[in-house]
Amino acid sequence: MNPFDESSHAFIVWLSKCGAEISQKIKLQDLRNIQAGRGVVAVQNIEQDELLFRIPRTAILSVENSILSNEIPKATFEHLGPWLSLIFVMLYEYNNRHVSNWAPYFNVLPTEFNTLMFWEADELEExxxxxxxxxxxxxxxxxxxxxxxxxxxxxxxxxxxxxxxRARERAEAMMENHNIDLMHKMGSLIMAYAFDLEPMNVQKDVDEEGYASEDEDEALPKGMVPLADMLNADADRNNACLFYEAEFLSMKAIKPIVAGDEIFNDYGPLPRSDLLRRYGYITENYAQYDVVEIPFTRIAQAASKGGITLYEDKIEYLDEHGLIETGYDICASNPFSIEESMSPELITIVETLLLDEDEFERLKRKGKLPKPDQISTRGIEVLHNFVISQRQEYGTTLEQDMRDVPVSPTSEMTLKDRRCGMAKLVRMGEKKILQDAEKALFALLQEKNRTNRVAKRRAEDEHYDLGKRQRGR
Structure with a gap:
């Protein structure tokens, strides 16, 4: 048995001793040949709702389960917050792994990372x-x-x-670069592998697809759930889900799984850019969630240069209504649709900034805002210019990128080539959205202008007819 498989076997033995229940129909498998590290594969057919494994909460690597929770004041952990608290605990267990309960678990966790945190400057430029x-x-x-x-x-x-x-001396040495780098690695493990440890009766605001916002999840305690985090993710082939119980966390099949198939979790509707940032890889299945973010600073700059009246008052009013964010998404859709893809908040902000003083004061007295489904001709023009401006932020055009068709990363490619290839696919997805948005806004602008010309001509004709009738009296 090679060292990789030995670590996997020792990990499963350790997990079973911790009280985990693991179905005989699954196994932990070496998937490095497809750039997937370890993964969980079905070795027999599995029925929908069948239990794949059940992990006791006591086996979770968390603040609550660490000896530090009994030795360090609760107020200290509260001050650090969920992320830094778990990094603190993981550093402790890692540094003391010769006696740590989680040593077999650390032995199957990655030590090299491909997330954007570890990319070189020239790779990020891609x-x-x-x-x-x-x-x-x-x-x-x-x-x-x-x-x-x-x-x-x-x-x-x-x-x-x-x-x-030498404890105090070692503590001082934690400021050194190699220790700061270790903290980044622990943070990256949490980013890629940790679960939000929901209590039984957690109340979270979720969207229509059932996913909580990042801000909502930030407040929950974090924990590393052994084996659950070995599942790779796939937006289309997701066939398992983690369920929270009083004493256990249970992974169950959410559809029938055929022997030989990999078992997949799902990260939710993440764009490929965030998939790369958080997990260090991309897959075409997540292209459907790609977004382009229009920074608020670009909107503010354009507005301040455009002679917008009552600018500060309008920004304050929009902020009171919770509309001021760092950026606003334009999402992928097929076929592309402004209604489906363009952030309604972005349209409302643009239309508010374009209001004349009297109309703004009138809406403000009523506590109302412009409706995003009633976009004006000028609003379309501004959004069209925003999209063009955003497209120009990229160093190459979509057409230039497409001349060399990107290939999926393979083990034969160098690390730098794989990273550059993934970056290229990310930026191509974003440029495609901008191209679609530009075309859709231009078409809508033409339609608006055509409608306005027809309305103007009809008004002129009616005025002319009225004049004729008056002269004929």
Missing amino acids: LQGSAVRAKIGKEEADNMFKNQLVPVIREFAEMFFSGDS
Whole structure:
């Protein structure tokens, strides 16, 4: 048995000793030949609703289950928040893995990462104008580690480096680059693998597809759920789902699974840019969720240069209605539709900024806003210009990118080539959305102008006929 399979076997044995119930119809399999690391595969046919495995909550790598929860004040963890708290605990267990209960689990977790946090500057340049580059947050994470996490490690050095006479010296060394890099790796494991540990009666606001927002999920405690996180994800072939119970977390089949098929979880409707940022890979199945984000700063800049009246008053009013965000999405749709793809908030903001003073004051007195389904000719022109401006943020055109048809990343490609290929597919998806939006807005503008010309001609004809009748009296 090779070392990779030995680690997998030891992990399953450990998990069973922890009280996990694992179906004999599944197995952990080496999928590195398809760039998928470890995955879970059916070895027998599985029926819908059949239990695949059940993990006791006590086996979850979490703050609650770590010895640190009994040694460090609760207020400290509350101050750190869910993310930094789990990074803190994982660093502790990792540094003490020779005695950690989760040592066999750490042995099957990846040590190399392909998420955007670890890309080189020239590789990130391949993403060109994509808004995902501003979401990586490496500098912000560095600051959090140095200003929030390291001080806690220093404060509890003797506990964190238990039994080490050099505990305080090691705590000071946590500011060094290699330790900050280790914190990033723990954070990346959480980003890619952790689950939100929902209590039995959790109340979350979810969208029409049943997914909670990132902000909603941020508030929940995080935990690493062994084996559940070994499932790869697929938007189309999702055939399993994790269910939260009082003592266990249970993975069940949500459709029949044929022997030999891989078992897939689902990340929800993530665009490929976020799939790359959070998990370090992309797949064509998530192209349907691609988005282009129009930054609010671009809207503000255009408005401030366009002679918009009562600009600050309008921004304040929009903010009161919760419409001011960092950016606004234009989503993929097939066929492309402004109604389906264009953020209604974006349309409302543009139309509000374009209101003359009297109309704005009238709506403000009523506490109302322009309706996004009643877009004006000028509003279409502004949005059309926004789309063109956003397209120009990319260093190449869609046509240029398409001259060399991208290929799916393979094991034969170098790491840099795979990263550049994935970046190219991401930016092509975004450029396709912008191209579709530009065409749709231009067509709508032509239709509006045509309708306005017809209405104007009809009004002129009616005025002429009225004049004739009056002269004929």
